[in-house]
Each structure stands twice: as C-alpha cells, then as structure tokens.
Amino acid sequence: MLQSYYFRPLVYYVGFGAAAIFILSYFLPVLFPLGVAGLICLSIAILVDSFLLYGKKQGLLAARHLQERFSNGDENKVQIHLENNYGFSLRCRVIDELPFQLQERSWERYVEVNRDATQDVLYSVTPNERGEYHFGDIQVFVSSPLGIICRKYSFPSGTTVKVYPSFFQMRRYQLLSAANRLQEAGVKRTRRLGHSLEFEQIKEYVRGDDYRTINWKATARRDGLMVNNFTDERSQQIYCVINKGRIMKMPFEGLTLLDYAINASLVLSNVALMRQDKAGLITYAEKLDTFLPADKKASQLNLILESLYKQTTNFLEPDLEKLFAAIRNRITQRSLLVLFTNYESMESLHRDLPSLKRIAHYHLLLIVFFENTELQQLITSEANNTEDIYIKTIAEKYNHEKRLMVKELQMNGISAVLTQPQNLTINAINKYLELKNRQSI
Structure with missing residues (x-):
C-alpha cells in the first residue's frame, strides 16, 4: 500500500500554512488553536480520502490495445482503455511506458473518468526504424474529488510489436492499382506504344x-x-535490388535512404503482383545478403515483407562484382532489375559503371538514386557574403553533377531515375509502368 500512496500538492500547501501559523503564534498566541484545527481537518480529510481510494481492491482497470504490427514511417494508433469501478469520478494521470526507440521521455495524459464508466485514451506513434518495439507497463495515478491523496495503479502490459516496412503505403497503392486508378496518387499516364503481345x-x-x-x-x-x-504482358520478372552499403545510411526526415528504398520496394512488388507479374528481391552490400526468386504465388508478398523487415545498413562498400555473379547465375530469364542505390559523385559512379553495364547486357536495368535535398535548400537560399556565394556555387556544382550521372547512365544504355526521397515510391511506379507500356522488358 505504501508504495502506491502519494500525497497531492494540497496536503503540502496546508501543512506549510499550518507551520507558518505556528510560527506566528509565538508572537500571537491566539493563532495557535487555528493551526491545530487546520492540522486536525487535514488529517481527517486524508483518512476519508484514503478510505475512498483504498476501499476497493481494484477500483480501476486499464488495458492497452494496439495492432499486431506497426508500419514504419506512418502514424500507428494506440488505445488505452480505462474502466472506473468506483462510485465517484476519478481524475487520472496516465503514463504509458513507450519503447526506447521512440525517445519519448515524458509521455503522460490527464483524463477524467465518470463513476462506473469507461474512458479511452487514444494516441499515435510514428516509428522511424524497423525492428521490435517493446511497450512496458501502464501507470495510472488516480485521485478522488477531494484531491487530497492519489493512488498509483500499475498494470503489467508488456507487449512487443514488430515494425515492418510501410504496409500502409502498400495498401493504399494496392487499392488504387486494383481499381486502375494509380494516376490519382500522382502516377502519371504513359502513352502506349503499339500493342502488347x-x-x-x-x-x-x-x-x-x-x-x-x-x-x-x-x-x-x-x-x-x-x-x-x-x-500488358504478364508473368514478367521484376526484381527490386537494394544496396545496403554505407551510402544508404544517409538520413532524411527521420528515415534513412534504406528505409525509403525498402518502403518503395514493398509497394512496387505489390503493384507488380497485382498486375500478374512475378516479384523478387535482392539485397546486397559487401556480399549478397538476400535472394528471393521472382514468383507470383499468393504468399510471395509476405515473403518479401518478412525479408525486408530485418534489413539493416552497414558501413562497408558494396561489391557489384559479386552482385553481377549472383544475378548471372541465378536469374536465367530476362528481367527488370530496379536497383535502389545512391551516388554522390561522378567518380563513385564510374567505379561501378563497368559492373552495371555487364548487368544491363543481360537484363533491363533501372537505377534509382536520390537527390540531395539539403543541396536544394542551399541553392535556393540567399547569399549575403562571399562565403555564402562559395557554398552556393559548390552546391550547384554537386546538384548539376547528379543530372550528369543520369545522362551518363542513359548513354550506356541504362535507365535511371533521380528522385527526392519523399517521391521515391511514385517515381519508381511511374517508371515501371512506362517500361511495361513500352514493352521494354
């Protein structure tokens, strides 16, 4: 009982007031009985409030309701259900022990629950990394209408939730694809050249x-x-190839470039499956990490989701020679390979270009890499001195170099998409539909 027993601030205010009256009574003895009366009334109020709150063994019940899995980068709803079994209204201070990944140190909600009634506390969390998130216990501090003391209720509600790639985004595009309304999400119409077979x-x-x-x-x-x-021709093989090297660790609005690539790969694979194509997955860094053969069976999307769920970046340079060897040996049918990677300089592209050309010789290769949005902010900012002019000039140089990379790839027969991270999914689907309409696969 003592571990759950707390005085409200009113008790200390009255106690300090009584102490002040006792000090003044040294000079004015007539105030002494007033101080004694104040302490007696406070003691009675504490006893009455204690009886009210501890008269029932379990006067309050609380439970947390949440989804079995969370979507990375999206708002996920959490509900705490409170049930008041007392015969009077309760003022509750609810503290939920959130996973450490959310970095929320002071989460609390104040709510009033009427007598013999229930109340729901709704809130949302937005995870920024995949993995297991552990929710701890629910702590509720309740006080009666007297507001003298409060009782702490602790409800063991430990729950582990897995955070998967953004399946909210996947479902959205799935519904639009099923209704042939992808253009409403920003996916543009592409003129069909000739007829498919x-x-x-x-x-x-x-x-x-x-x-x-x-x-x-x-x-x-x-x-x-x-x-x-x-x-459109069906049963064509679509592989999402994801670079997990050092360059994909770069953050943007809370998510890494790898997270954006994973979310886009999940949506693109789902759209491909909806259009009766075969979807597969390859992840690599210094060695080949995941190879999921392309298929269109009913369980393929779940296999892709489970494979993407556990992907993490490292700080090693990717080996495209090993990637080419794996693709050459394991993928025998001409396929569309959508390679999610990033290049920050023309030199880094030239290092990989021989391997990319070898891959493009056997398959239709589409490289998707990212614009540096920080450079865009520097370019559009106002220059106030010589240093600012120098910084803007360098930013424009690197920004122009990104567009030269696209032309360099196209000159070598490799399709390329340069996109901002937030537009990655739409641009990847646009390019996939364009290649399908052109019968390039």
Missing part, C-alpha cells in the same frame, strides 16, 4: 477506341463494330 478479349467498339484494332470477322458476325482488346 497478349490478347485479352473482343469487345464492342466505343468512341475513342483505336480503329486499327477493329476485328472485321467479329464485326461481320455481330453486325456491329467489334475491336480486339490487348493487355
């Missing part, structure tokens, strides 16, 4: 259909214009 159906001609697709035999049989309808 897969015939889908014969349908009635409607205004706007290409008259070159008219099926004259079906038109003669039905006595009405009929056209052939074609669909």
